[in-house]
Amino acid sequence: MSVALSAPDIKRALTRISHEILEKNQGASSIVLLGIPTRGAHLAQRIASIISEIEGVEISSGTLDITLFRDDLRLRAPKAIMPTTIPPSGVENRDVILVDDVLFSGRTIRSALDALGEIGRPRTVQLAALVDRGHRELPIKADFVGKNLPTSKSQSVRVLLSEIDGRDEVSIEGEAN
Amino acid sequence: MRHLLSIADLSKIEAISILDTANELARVSDGAVKKLPTLRGRTIVNLFAEDSTRTRISFEAAAKRLSADVINFSAKGSSVSKGESLKDTAMTLQAMGADAVVIRHSASGAAQRLADSQWMSGSVVNAGDGTHEHPSQALLDAFTIRKHLGLGKSDLEGLSVAIVGDVLHSRVARSNVLLLAKLGAKVTLVAPPTLLPVGVESWPASVSYDFDSVIPFVDVVMMLRVQQERMTEMYFPNAREYSRYFGLNSDRMKSMKPGAIVMHPGPMNRGLEISAEVADSSRSVITEQVTNGVSVRMAILYVLLTGGSLEAGGN
Numbered sequence: 001m002s003v004a005l006s007a008p009d010i011k012r013a014l015t016r017i018s019h020e021i022l023e024k025n026q027g028a029s030s031i032v033l034l035g036i037p038t039r040g041a042h043l044a045q046r047i048a049s050i051i052s053e054i055e056g057v058e059i060s061s062g063t064l065d066i067t068l069f070r071d072d073l074r075l076r077a078p079k080a081i082m083p084t085t086i087p088p089s090g091v092e093n094r095d096v097i098l099v100d101d102v103l104f105s106g107r108t109i110r111s112a113l114d115a116l117g118e119i120g121r122p123r124t125v126q127l128a129a130l131v132d133r134g135h136r137e138l139p140i141k142a143d144f145v146g147k148n149l150p151t152s153k154s155q156s157v158r159v160l161l162s163e164i165d166g167r168d169e170v171s172i173e174g175e176a177n
Numbered sequence: 178m179r180h181l182l183s184i185a186d187l188s189k190i191e192a193i194s195i196l197d198t199a200n201e202l203a204r205v206s207d208g209a210v211k212k213l214p215t216l217r218g219r220t221i222v223n224l225f226a227e228d229s230t231r232t233r234i235s236f237e238a239a240a241k242r243l244s245a246d247v248i249n250f251s252a253k254g255s256s257v258s259k260g261e262s263l264k265d266t267a268m269t270l271q272a273m274g275a276d277a278v279v280i281r282h283s284a285s286g287a288a289q290r291l292a293d294s295q296w297m298s299g300s301v302v303n304a305g306d307g308t309h310e311h312p313s314q315a316l317l318d319a320f321t322i323r324k325h326l327g328l329g330k331s332d333l334e335g336l337s338v339a340i341v342g343d344v345l346h347s348r349v350a351r352s353n354v355l356l357l358a359k360l361g362a363k364v365t366l367v368a369p370p371t372l373l374p375v376g377v378e379s380w381p382a383s384v385s386y387d388f389d390s391v392i393p394f395v396d397v398v399m400m401l402r403v404q405q406e407r408m409t410e411m412y413f414p415n416a417r418e419y420s421r422y423f424g425l426n427s428d429r430m431k432s433m434k435p436g437a438i439v440m441h442p443g444p445m446n447r448g449l450e451i452s453a454e455v456a457d458s459s460r461s462v463i464t465e466q467v468t469n470g471v472s473v474r475m476a477i478l479y480v481l482l483t484g485g486s487l488e489a490g491g492n
Contacts, residue, residue, distance in 0.1 A: 068205070068215040068243075068479075077484035080194065081201035114214065 004149050004157075005170035010130065013146030014043065017128050018050040020144050025095050030123070032091055033061035035099040036112055037082035042163045043130055044099035060087045064098070064119075066111040086119060096122040097144075101159040103129035106140035131170055133157050152176045180292045180301045181477055183310040184355040192359060193331050196320050199469070199476035206242065206472060216245035219276040219482055223249045224266065225304070226282045231443055231467055232304050232314070236279045239474035245482075248275070263287060267296035275299045277482055285309035300481040308346050308374075308407070314442055315352035317473040318399065319360055321466050325438055326396050334361035339391050340382075341367040342401035342423055342450050345374050346408070349442045350401055354382045367391050369423065371412040388423055393432045399440040400425050400451045416449055426452040430460065438462050 005013065025031050028051050035044025041063040048061035065082040098112050109127060116125060128144035133151045147170075151157060155174040162168050178191060187195075205213065221240045225233050233249070240247045250266070263282070270278055277300040280288050285307030292301040305311040319333065326336055338357050344350045344366050357364050358381035365383050366373065377384060385391050392398065403419065413419045420426075425439065433439075439451075439461045447453045456463060 065201070068213045073215060073483040075484070078198075078480050081198050081479075083201060083204065118213075 001171050001173050003169060003171045004131070005147055007162075007168035010146070010168045010170065013130065014046055015050055017144045017146060018047050018054065021047070021097055021126075021128065022051060022054065024126070024143070028055045028057060028059050030093075030095045031059070032087055032089060032094045032096045032122070033059065033099060034064040034086075034091075034096055034112075034116070035061060036108060037063050037065050038164065039159055039161050040098075040100040041082075042161050043101060043128075044097075047097075047099060047128070061099075062087045064112055064115055066108060066115050069111040069114040071107060071111065084115070091116065091120040091122045093121070093123050095124045095126065097126045097128055099128045101130050101161075102157050103127070103132045103140075103142050103145075104135055104157075106136045106138035109140050110138055130159060131157055178480055180288075180303075181312055181481060182288050182292055182301065182303045184312045184315055184352045184359070185310075187312070187356075187359070189332070189359050192316065192319070192356060195316055195473070195476050195480060196323060197331070198479060199316075199320055199473040200324075202475045202479070203469070203472035206475075212242055212244060214244050215479060216240070216243040216482055219245045220274055221245045221247050221277045221279065221478065221482075222270050222273075222275040223247065223304075224270070224278050224280045224282075225249070225251055226280070226287075227305070229281050229305070231470065232281065232311075235467070235470040236302075236304060236313075236474050236478075238471045239478055242471070243475055243478060245276075245478070248273070263291060264294070264296055267291055267294065271297035271299070277302060277478065279304045281305045283307055302477060302481065305348055307348065308351070309348055310352045310355075311348040311442075312352050312356075313470070313474055313477055314349050315356040316477070317466060317470040318349075318353055318440060318442070319356050320473050321440065321462055321469050322357075322362075322397055322438075323360075324469070325462060326436070332360045333357060336361075336397065337363040337365065337395045338397040338399060339365045339367050339388075339395040340399045340401065341388060341425070343372050343403045343412075344368045344377070344401065345372045345412070346404040347401045353399065354380050358382065365391050365395065367423065369413055369419075389429070389432070392429060393434065396434060396437050397440060398425060398433065398437065399442075400445075402442065402444060403446055403450050405446075420449055424450050424452065425455050427454045427458070430455050430458065433460065440466060442466070 033044045035041035044061040048059045052059045062085045065084045067081050126143040129142045130146040132145045133149045158171050160169045279302045281304040287306045288303035367385050367388050441463050
Protein backbone atom coordinates (compact mmCIF):
# COMPACT_ATOMS: atom_id res chain seq x y z
CA MET A 1 0.00 0.00 0.00
CA SER A 2 1.40 3.38 -0.90
CA VAL A 3 0.06 6.78 0.01
CA ALA A 4 -0.68 8.83 -3.08
CA LEU A 5 -2.17 11.92 -1.48
CA SER A 6 -1.72 13.10 2.10
CA ALA A 7 -4.17 15.33 3.94
CA PRO A 8 -2.42 18.59 2.91
CA ASP A 9 -2.21 17.31 -0.70
CA ILE A 10 -5.97 16.73 -0.72
CA LYS A 11 -6.59 20.19 0.70
CA ARG A 12 -4.38 21.81 -1.95
CA ALA A 13 -5.99 19.79 -4.74
CA LEU A 14 -9.50 20.80 -3.67
CA THR A 15 -8.46 24.45 -3.40
CA ARG A 16 -7.01 24.35 -6.91
CA ILE A 17 -10.12 22.60 -8.27
CA SER A 18 -12.28 25.28 -6.65
CA HIS A 19 -10.29 28.04 -8.35
CA GLU A 20 -10.44 26.22 -11.68
CA ILE A 21 -14.22 25.84 -11.39
CA LEU A 22 -14.59 29.57 -10.73
CA GLU A 23 -12.25 30.45 -13.57
CA LYS A 24 -13.99 28.25 -16.09
CA ASN A 25 -17.48 29.38 -15.10
CA GLN A 26 -16.60 33.04 -14.60
CA GLY A 27 -17.66 33.15 -10.99
CA ALA A 28 -20.02 31.19 -8.84
CA SER A 29 -23.36 32.69 -9.84
CA SER A 30 -24.55 29.87 -12.08
CA ILE A 31 -22.88 26.80 -10.62
CA VAL A 32 -24.54 23.92 -8.78
CA LEU A 33 -22.28 21.36 -7.09
CA LEU A 34 -23.64 17.82 -6.92
CA GLY A 35 -21.64 15.15 -5.14
CA ILE A 36 -22.09 11.46 -5.80
CA PRO A 37 -22.58 9.63 -2.47
CA THR A 38 -20.89 8.77 -0.32
CA ARG A 39 -17.48 10.40 -0.58
CA GLY A 40 -18.23 12.56 -3.58
CA ALA A 41 -20.95 14.24 -1.53
CA HIS A 42 -18.44 15.21 1.16
CA LEU A 43 -15.99 16.47 -1.46
CA ALA A 44 -18.73 18.59 -3.05
CA GLN A 45 -19.45 20.07 0.36
CA ARG A 46 -15.80 20.93 0.87
CA ILE A 47 -15.50 22.51 -2.57
CA ALA A 48 -18.67 24.50 -1.88
CA SER A 49 -17.26 25.90 1.34
CA ILE A 50 -13.91 26.76 -0.32
CA ILE A 51 -15.74 28.56 -3.14
CA SER A 52 -17.98 30.35 -0.63
CA GLU A 53 -14.85 31.58 1.14
CA ILE A 54 -13.16 32.79 -2.05
CA GLU A 55 -16.22 34.50 -3.50
CA GLY A 56 -17.76 35.68 -0.26
CA VAL A 57 -21.17 34.29 -1.19
CA GLU A 58 -22.84 31.21 0.22
CA ILE A 59 -22.71 28.30 -2.24
CA SER A 60 -24.65 25.18 -1.37
CA SER A 61 -23.99 21.70 -2.62
CA GLY A 62 -26.33 18.79 -3.19
CA THR A 63 -26.08 15.06 -3.66
CA LEU A 64 -27.03 12.89 -6.60
CA ASP A 65 -27.52 9.20 -5.95
CA ILE A 66 -26.99 7.05 -9.00
CA THR A 67 -27.81 3.59 -7.60
CA LEU A 68 -31.13 3.22 -9.42
CA PHE A 69 -29.51 4.23 -12.72
CA ARG A 70 -26.57 1.81 -12.67
CA ASP A 71 -26.10 -0.50 -15.62
CA ASP A 72 -24.84 -3.39 -13.51
CA LEU A 73 -27.85 -3.87 -11.23
CA ARG A 74 -28.41 -7.35 -12.57
CA LEU A 75 -24.91 -8.38 -11.64
CA ARG A 76 -24.37 -6.88 -8.23
CA ALA A 77 -26.05 -7.35 -4.92
CA PRO A 78 -28.49 -4.51 -4.30
CA LYS A 79 -26.90 -1.42 -2.86
CA ALA A 80 -28.47 0.85 -0.32
CA ILE A 81 -30.08 3.85 -1.96
CA MET A 82 -28.61 7.12 -0.73
CA PRO A 83 -30.47 10.41 -0.60
CA THR A 84 -30.58 12.75 -3.57
CA THR A 85 -30.82 16.40 -2.54
CA ILE A 86 -30.92 19.17 -5.09
CA PRO A 87 -30.19 22.73 -3.89
CA PRO A 88 -33.24 25.03 -4.06
CA SER A 89 -31.89 26.74 -7.18
CA GLY A 90 -32.54 23.54 -9.14
CA VAL A 91 -30.43 22.46 -12.10
CA GLU A 92 -32.42 24.00 -14.93
CA ASN A 93 -30.10 26.18 -17.05
CA ARG A 94 -27.37 25.95 -14.42
CA ASP A 95 -23.79 24.81 -14.75
CA VAL A 96 -23.80 21.56 -12.84
CA ILE A 97 -20.52 20.25 -11.53
CA LEU A 98 -20.60 16.58 -10.64
CA VAL A 99 -18.12 15.65 -7.93
CA ASP A 100 -16.81 12.15 -7.30
CA ASP A 101 -13.83 10.76 -5.44
CA VAL A 102 -12.36 8.37 -8.02
CA LEU A 103 -12.87 8.42 -11.77
CA PHE A 104 -12.31 4.91 -13.11
CA SER A 105 -14.46 3.14 -15.71
CA GLY A 106 -16.71 6.16 -16.22
CA ARG A 107 -19.85 4.10 -15.66
CA THR A 108 -20.80 5.92 -12.48
CA ILE A 109 -20.69 9.20 -14.38
CA ARG A 110 -22.80 7.77 -17.19
CA SER A 111 -25.39 6.77 -14.59
CA ALA A 112 -25.12 10.23 -13.02
CA LEU A 113 -25.85 11.86 -16.38
CA ASP A 114 -28.97 9.71 -16.69
CA ALA A 115 -30.05 10.55 -13.14
CA LEU A 116 -29.45 14.24 -13.79
CA GLY A 117 -31.45 14.12 -17.01
CA GLU A 118 -34.49 13.02 -15.00
CA ILE A 119 -34.22 16.06 -12.77
CA GLY A 120 -33.81 18.78 -15.36
CA ARG A 121 -31.77 20.21 -18.19
CA PRO A 122 -28.61 21.96 -17.01
CA ARG A 123 -26.82 24.38 -19.36
CA THR A 124 -23.59 22.44 -18.93
CA VAL A 125 -22.50 19.44 -16.94
CA GLN A 126 -18.90 19.33 -15.78
CA LEU A 127 -17.01 16.74 -13.82
CA ALA A 128 -14.59 17.10 -10.94
CA ALA A 129 -12.76 14.09 -9.53
CA LEU A 130 -10.23 13.95 -6.73
CA VAL A 131 -8.41 11.09 -8.43
CA ASP A 132 -8.37 9.99 -12.05
CA ARG A 133 -6.96 6.48 -12.17
CA GLY A 134 -7.51 5.82 -15.88
CA HIS A 135 -8.96 2.64 -17.45
CA ARG A 136 -12.01 4.33 -18.92
CA GLU A 137 -14.64 2.06 -20.47
CA LEU A 138 -16.74 4.93 -21.82
CA PRO A 139 -15.94 8.18 -23.64
CA ILE A 140 -16.00 10.31 -20.48
CA LYS A 141 -13.36 12.69 -19.16
CA ALA A 142 -13.04 14.94 -16.14
CA ASP A 143 -12.88 18.74 -16.41
CA PHE A 144 -11.18 19.11 -13.02
CA VAL A 145 -8.80 16.53 -11.60
CA GLY A 146 -7.09 16.54 -8.21
CA LYS A 147 -4.44 14.08 -9.26
CA ASN A 148 -3.89 11.67 -12.12
CA LEU A 149 -2.84 8.35 -10.63
CA PRO A 150 -1.50 5.78 -13.05
CA THR A 151 -2.67 2.41 -11.74
CA SER A 152 -3.00 -1.11 -13.02
CA LYS A 153 -6.49 -2.55 -13.21
CA SER A 154 -5.78 -5.07 -10.48
CA GLN A 155 -4.95 -2.37 -7.97
CA SER A 156 -7.53 -0.47 -6.02
CA VAL A 157 -7.57 3.16 -4.98
CA ARG A 158 -8.76 3.89 -1.46
CA VAL A 159 -9.99 7.35 -0.55
CA LEU A 160 -10.36 8.22 3.12
CA LEU A 161 -12.10 11.41 4.18
CA SER A 162 -12.17 12.79 7.70
CA GLU A 163 -16.00 13.15 7.67
CA ILE A 164 -16.46 9.38 7.57
CA ASP A 165 -13.06 7.77 7.97
CA GLY A 166 -11.52 10.06 10.57
CA ARG A 167 -8.65 11.23 8.36
CA ASP A 168 -7.84 12.39 4.84
CA GLU A 169 -5.73 10.13 2.66
CA VAL A 170 -5.65 8.56 -0.78
CA SER A 171 -3.71 5.33 -1.16
CA ILE A 172 -3.13 2.66 -3.78
CA GLU A 173 -3.51 -0.93 -2.70
CA GLY A 174 -2.16 -4.00 -4.42
CA GLU A 175 0.84 -4.53 -6.69
CA ALA A 176 1.22 -3.06 -10.14
CA ASN A 177 1.64 -5.96 -12.54
CA MET B 178 -32.61 -12.37 -0.86
CA ARG B 179 -34.38 -14.17 -3.66
CA HIS B 180 -38.00 -14.55 -2.52
CA LEU B 181 -40.29 -12.76 -0.12
CA LEU B 182 -42.54 -15.47 1.25
CA SER B 183 -43.09 -14.65 4.88
CA ILE B 184 -41.99 -12.20 7.54
CA ALA B 185 -40.69 -15.16 9.52
CA ASP B 186 -37.88 -15.54 6.94
CA LEU B 187 -36.75 -11.92 7.27
CA SER B 188 -34.11 -10.81 9.70
CA LYS B 189 -34.55 -7.52 11.53
CA ILE B 190 -31.70 -6.05 9.48
CA GLU B 191 -33.28 -7.13 6.19
CA ALA B 192 -36.63 -5.69 7.22
CA ILE B 193 -35.07 -2.36 8.18
CA SER B 194 -33.10 -2.22 4.95
CA ILE B 195 -36.34 -2.68 2.97
CA LEU B 196 -37.94 0.14 4.96
CA ASP B 197 -34.93 2.40 4.43
CA THR B 198 -34.89 1.65 0.71
CA ALA B 199 -38.62 2.41 0.56
CA ASN B 200 -37.95 5.70 2.30
CA GLU B 201 -35.51 6.81 -0.39
CA LEU B 202 -37.82 5.54 -3.14
CA ALA B 203 -40.70 7.50 -1.62
CA ARG B 204 -38.62 10.65 -1.89
CA VAL B 205 -38.03 9.84 -5.53
CA SER B 206 -41.77 9.43 -6.12
CA ASP B 207 -42.47 12.72 -4.35
CA GLY B 208 -40.11 14.56 -6.65
CA ALA B 209 -40.23 15.31 -10.33
CA VAL B 210 -39.06 11.84 -11.31
CA LYS B 211 -41.88 9.35 -11.31
CA LYS B 212 -40.17 6.73 -13.40
CA LEU B 213 -36.84 5.06 -12.85
CA PRO B 214 -35.00 2.86 -15.34
CA THR B 215 -33.89 0.41 -12.62
CA LEU B 216 -35.78 -2.71 -13.73
CA ARG B 217 -35.94 -2.02 -17.45
CA GLY B 218 -36.33 -5.21 -19.45
CA ARG B 219 -37.45 -7.33 -16.49
CA THR B 220 -40.84 -9.00 -16.53
CA ILE B 221 -43.02 -9.17 -13.45
CA VAL B 222 -46.15 -11.29 -13.44
CA ASN B 223 -49.04 -10.53 -11.12
CA LEU B 224 -50.61 -13.92 -10.54
CA PHE B 225 -53.79 -13.27 -8.62
CA ALA B 226 -55.89 -16.33 -7.96
CA GLU B 227 -57.97 -14.41 -5.44
CA ASP B 228 -59.67 -11.02 -5.59
CA SER B 229 -57.61 -7.98 -4.79
CA THR B 230 -57.72 -4.35 -5.76
CA ARG B 231 -55.14 -2.44 -3.84
CA THR B 232 -52.42 -5.04 -3.57
CA ARG B 233 -52.51 -5.84 -7.26
CA ILE B 234 -52.55 -2.27 -8.49
CA SER B 235 -49.98 -1.32 -5.88
CA PHE B 236 -47.56 -3.98 -7.15
CA GLU B 237 -48.38 -2.96 -10.69
CA ALA B 238 -47.68 0.72 -10.00
CA ALA B 239 -44.47 -0.19 -8.16
CA ALA B 240 -43.22 -2.33 -11.04
CA LYS B 241 -44.11 0.29 -13.62
CA ARG B 242 -42.35 3.08 -11.74
CA LEU B 243 -39.22 0.96 -11.89
CA SER B 244 -39.77 0.44 -15.66
CA ALA B 245 -40.43 -3.29 -15.45
CA ASP B 246 -42.91 -4.94 -17.82
CA VAL B 247 -46.02 -6.13 -16.01
CA ILE B 248 -48.27 -9.00 -16.99
CA ASN B 249 -51.50 -9.44 -15.07
CA PHE B 250 -52.54 -13.03 -14.89
CA SER B 251 -55.79 -14.10 -13.36
CA ALA B 252 -55.89 -17.80 -12.60
CA LYS B 253 -59.46 -17.70 -11.46
CA GLY B 254 -61.97 -20.22 -12.60
CA SER B 255 -59.53 -23.03 -13.13
CA SER B 256 -61.15 -26.39 -12.44
CA VAL B 257 -57.89 -28.24 -12.04
CA SER B 258 -56.90 -29.13 -8.50
CA LYS B 259 -54.80 -26.44 -6.86
CA GLY B 260 -51.39 -28.12 -6.90
CA GLU B 261 -51.63 -29.04 -10.55
CA SER B 262 -53.02 -25.75 -11.69
CA LEU B 263 -50.29 -23.88 -9.88
CA LYS B 264 -47.68 -26.07 -11.53
CA ASP B 265 -49.07 -25.57 -15.00
CA THR B 266 -49.33 -21.86 -14.45
CA ALA B 267 -45.79 -21.67 -13.13
CA MET B 268 -44.41 -23.55 -16.11
CA THR B 269 -46.25 -21.21 -18.45
CA LEU B 270 -44.76 -18.23 -16.67
CA GLN B 271 -41.29 -19.77 -16.82
CA ALA B 272 -41.72 -20.29 -20.57
CA MET B 273 -42.66 -16.63 -20.90
CA GLY B 274 -39.51 -15.60 -19.09
CA ALA B 275 -40.94 -14.06 -15.94
CA ASP B 276 -38.26 -12.62 -13.67
CA ALA B 277 -40.62 -12.41 -10.73
CA VAL B 278 -44.07 -13.63 -9.83
CA VAL B 279 -46.24 -11.79 -7.38
CA ILE B 280 -48.73 -14.37 -6.18
CA ARG B 281 -52.00 -14.08 -4.31
CA HIS B 282 -53.69 -17.39 -3.61
CA SER B 283 -56.44 -18.64 -1.35
CA ALA B 284 -54.35 -21.63 -0.24
CA SER B 285 -51.96 -21.00 2.64
CA GLY B 286 -48.45 -21.94 1.52
CA ALA B 287 -49.05 -21.43 -2.21
CA ALA B 288 -46.18 -18.96 -2.51
CA GLN B 289 -43.85 -21.28 -0.62
CA ARG B 290 -44.81 -24.16 -2.91
CA LEU B 291 -44.05 -22.05 -5.97
CA ALA B 292 -40.68 -20.97 -4.59
CA ASP B 293 -39.60 -24.45 -3.48
CA SER B 294 -40.57 -26.12 -6.72
CA GLN B 295 -38.30 -26.34 -9.71
CA TRP B 296 -41.15 -25.12 -11.89
CA MET B 297 -39.75 -21.69 -12.44
CA SER B 298 -36.51 -19.86 -11.79
CA GLY B 299 -37.74 -16.35 -11.00
CA SER B 300 -38.31 -14.66 -7.66
CA VAL B 301 -41.57 -15.23 -5.81
CA VAL B 302 -43.32 -12.52 -3.84
CA ASN B 303 -46.12 -13.58 -1.54
CA ALA B 304 -48.97 -11.10 -1.94
CA GLY B 305 -51.20 -13.00 0.47
CA ASP B 306 -51.66 -16.75 0.80
CA GLY B 307 -54.85 -17.96 2.43
CA THR B 308 -54.84 -17.11 6.12
CA HIS B 309 -51.07 -17.46 6.39
CA GLU B 310 -49.11 -14.29 5.58
CA HIS B 311 -49.15 -11.02 3.69
CA PRO B 312 -45.60 -9.75 4.16
CA SER B 313 -45.70 -6.69 1.90
CA GLN B 314 -48.72 -5.37 3.82
CA ALA B 315 -46.89 -5.76 7.13
CA LEU B 316 -43.86 -3.96 5.71
CA LEU B 317 -45.95 -1.05 4.49
CA ASP B 318 -47.74 -0.88 7.86
CA ALA B 319 -44.41 -0.83 9.70
CA PHE B 320 -43.19 1.82 7.26
CA THR B 321 -46.26 3.97 7.94
CA ILE B 322 -45.91 3.58 11.72
CA ARG B 323 -42.21 4.40 11.59
CA LYS B 324 -42.89 7.48 9.51
CA HIS B 325 -45.48 8.82 11.96
CA LEU B 326 -44.18 7.73 15.33
CA GLY B 327 -40.64 6.44 14.80
CA LEU B 328 -38.92 9.66 15.93
CA GLY B 329 -36.19 9.12 13.39
CA LYS B 330 -35.25 5.70 14.74
CA SER B 331 -34.78 2.75 12.42
CA ASP B 332 -36.96 0.34 14.41
CA LEU B 333 -40.19 0.57 16.44
CA GLU B 334 -38.72 0.07 19.91
CA GLY B 335 -40.98 1.42 22.65
CA LEU B 336 -44.17 1.70 20.60
CA SER B 337 -47.29 -0.28 21.37
CA VAL B 338 -49.75 -1.46 18.77
CA ALA B 339 -53.22 -2.97 19.14
CA ILE B 340 -54.40 -5.21 16.32
CA VAL B 341 -58.16 -5.46 16.61
CA GLY B 342 -60.76 -7.74 15.10
CA ASP B 343 -60.82 -10.83 12.95
CA VAL B 344 -57.35 -12.15 13.77
CA LEU B 345 -58.38 -15.71 12.95
CA HIS B 346 -58.77 -15.13 9.22
CA SER B 347 -56.21 -12.40 8.92
CA ARG B 348 -52.89 -12.94 7.17
CA VAL B 349 -52.31 -9.23 7.69
CA ALA B 350 -52.43 -9.73 11.46
CA ARG B 351 -50.11 -12.72 11.31
CA SER B 352 -47.47 -10.89 9.29
CA ASN B 353 -47.83 -7.74 11.34
CA VAL B 354 -47.43 -9.47 14.68
CA LEU B 355 -44.21 -11.08 13.50
CA LEU B 356 -42.79 -7.94 11.93
CA LEU B 357 -43.80 -5.42 14.61
CA ALA B 358 -42.45 -7.67 17.36
CA LYS B 359 -39.25 -8.15 15.36
CA LEU B 360 -38.88 -4.37 15.15
CA GLY B 361 -39.33 -4.01 18.91
CA ALA B 362 -42.96 -2.91 19.21
CA LYS B 363 -45.29 -4.31 21.86
CA VAL B 364 -48.29 -5.90 20.17
CA THR B 365 -51.68 -6.60 21.73
CA LEU B 366 -54.31 -8.59 19.88
CA VAL B 367 -57.88 -7.60 20.68
CA ALA B 368 -60.66 -9.92 19.51
CA PRO B 369 -63.51 -12.07 20.68
CA PRO B 370 -62.21 -15.54 21.62
CA THR B 371 -63.97 -17.05 18.60
CA LEU B 372 -61.89 -14.92 16.23
CA LEU B 373 -58.49 -15.86 17.66
CA PRO B 374 -56.59 -18.74 16.09
CA VAL B 375 -55.53 -21.85 17.96
CA GLY B 376 -52.00 -21.41 19.28
CA VAL B 377 -52.21 -17.64 19.52
CA GLU B 378 -50.49 -17.84 22.91
CA SER B 379 -47.26 -18.79 21.13
CA TRP B 380 -47.29 -15.57 19.08
CA PRO B 381 -45.07 -12.70 20.20
CA ALA B 382 -48.12 -10.71 21.32
CA SER B 383 -50.45 -10.40 24.29
CA VAL B 384 -54.18 -11.01 23.98
CA SER B 385 -57.14 -9.04 25.31
CA TYR B 386 -60.89 -9.45 24.92
CA ASP B 387 -61.59 -5.93 26.14
CA PHE B 388 -60.95 -3.19 23.58
CA ASP B 389 -61.77 -0.34 26.00
CA SER B 390 -59.09 -1.39 28.47
CA VAL B 391 -56.42 -1.44 25.75
CA ILE B 392 -57.20 1.61 23.64
CA PRO B 393 -55.93 4.39 26.00
CA PHE B 394 -52.45 2.87 26.15
CA VAL B 395 -51.50 2.22 22.54
CA ASP B 396 -49.82 4.38 19.92
CA VAL B 397 -51.39 2.56 17.00
CA VAL B 398 -54.82 1.01 16.60
CA MET B 399 -54.82 -1.31 13.62
CA MET B 400 -58.33 -2.42 12.70
CA LEU B 401 -58.84 -5.64 10.76
CA ARG B 402 -61.56 -6.33 8.25
CA VAL B 403 -64.20 -8.80 9.33
CA GLN B 404 -63.74 -11.38 6.60
CA GLN B 405 -67.29 -12.46 6.07
CA GLU B 406 -66.40 -14.34 2.89
CA ARG B 407 -64.18 -16.72 4.88
CA MET B 408 -66.68 -17.21 7.69
CA THR B 409 -68.38 -20.56 7.40
CA GLU B 410 -69.93 -20.55 10.86
CA MET B 411 -71.16 -18.08 13.45
CA TYR B 412 -68.29 -16.26 15.11
CA PHE B 413 -70.32 -13.54 16.81
CA PRO B 414 -74.05 -13.13 17.46
CA ASN B 415 -74.66 -10.23 15.09
CA ALA B 416 -72.93 -7.32 13.40
CA ARG B 417 -74.30 -4.74 15.80
CA GLU B 418 -72.96 -6.54 18.84
CA TYR B 419 -69.56 -7.01 17.19
CA SER B 420 -69.49 -3.35 16.37
CA ARG B 421 -70.35 -2.34 19.91
CA TYR B 422 -67.55 -4.37 21.49
CA PHE B 423 -64.83 -4.44 18.85
CA GLY B 424 -65.63 -1.65 16.42
CA LEU B 425 -63.79 1.66 16.42
CA ASN B 426 -66.25 4.55 16.56
CA SER B 427 -65.71 8.22 17.38
CA ASP B 428 -66.62 7.74 21.07
CA ARG B 429 -64.00 5.09 21.48
CA MET B 430 -61.50 7.13 19.48
CA LYS B 431 -61.75 9.90 22.09
CA SER B 432 -59.98 7.72 24.62
CA MET B 433 -56.95 7.27 22.36
CA LYS B 434 -53.61 8.80 23.32
CA PRO B 435 -52.79 12.16 21.76
CA GLY B 436 -50.90 11.54 18.54
CA ALA B 437 -51.99 7.91 18.28
CA ILE B 438 -52.98 6.78 14.80
CA VAL B 439 -55.67 4.55 13.27
CA MET B 440 -54.81 2.07 10.54
CA HIS B 441 -56.77 -0.38 8.40
CA PRO B 442 -55.39 -2.60 5.64
CA GLY B 443 -58.56 -2.19 3.56
CA PRO B 444 -61.03 -2.86 2.18
CA MET B 445 -63.06 -1.43 5.07
CA ASN B 446 -66.49 -2.49 6.20
CA ARG B 447 -67.58 0.99 7.21
CA GLY B 448 -70.02 0.75 10.08
CA LEU B 449 -68.88 -2.72 11.13
CA GLU B 450 -65.30 -2.71 12.41
CA ILE B 451 -64.72 1.00 11.80
CA SER B 452 -67.14 3.91 11.65
CA ALA B 453 -67.06 6.33 8.75
CA GLU B 454 -66.16 9.29 11.02
CA VAL B 455 -63.09 7.43 12.31
CA ALA B 456 -62.01 6.30 8.86
CA ASP B 457 -62.13 9.89 7.61
CA SER B 458 -60.74 11.50 10.78
CA SER B 459 -57.37 13.18 11.17
CA ARG B 460 -56.05 10.20 13.15
CA SER B 461 -56.65 7.89 10.23
CA VAL B 462 -53.61 7.14 8.04
CA ILE B 463 -55.52 4.68 5.87
CA THR B 464 -55.02 6.41 2.53
CA GLU B 465 -51.41 7.05 3.40
CA GLN B 466 -50.97 3.31 3.86
CA VAL B 467 -51.97 2.91 0.23
CA THR B 468 -49.46 5.54 -0.93
CA ASN B 469 -46.69 4.00 1.16
CA GLY B 470 -47.62 0.59 -0.24
CA VAL B 471 -46.27 1.57 -3.63
CA SER B 472 -42.91 2.73 -2.23
CA VAL B 473 -42.52 -0.37 -0.07
CA ARG B 474 -43.34 -2.67 -2.98
CA MET B 475 -40.85 -0.81 -5.15
CA ALA B 476 -38.27 -1.50 -2.46
CA ILE B 477 -39.21 -5.19 -2.37
CA LEU B 478 -38.91 -5.56 -6.15
CA TYR B 479 -35.65 -3.62 -6.11
CA VAL B 480 -34.12 -5.85 -3.46
CA LEU B 481 -35.32 -9.09 -5.07
CA LEU B 482 -34.62 -8.30 -8.71
CA THR B 483 -31.26 -6.62 -8.57
CA GLY B 484 -28.02 -8.36 -7.94
CA GLY B 485 -26.64 -11.75 -8.70
CA SER B 486 -24.25 -13.73 -6.63
CA LEU B 487 -21.51 -11.10 -6.66
CA GLU B 488 -21.28 -9.15 -3.43
CA ALA B 489 -18.40 -6.93 -4.58
CA GLY B 490 -18.25 -3.23 -3.91
CA GLY B 491 -16.45 -0.91 -6.27
CA ASN B 492 -15.59 2.63 -7.03
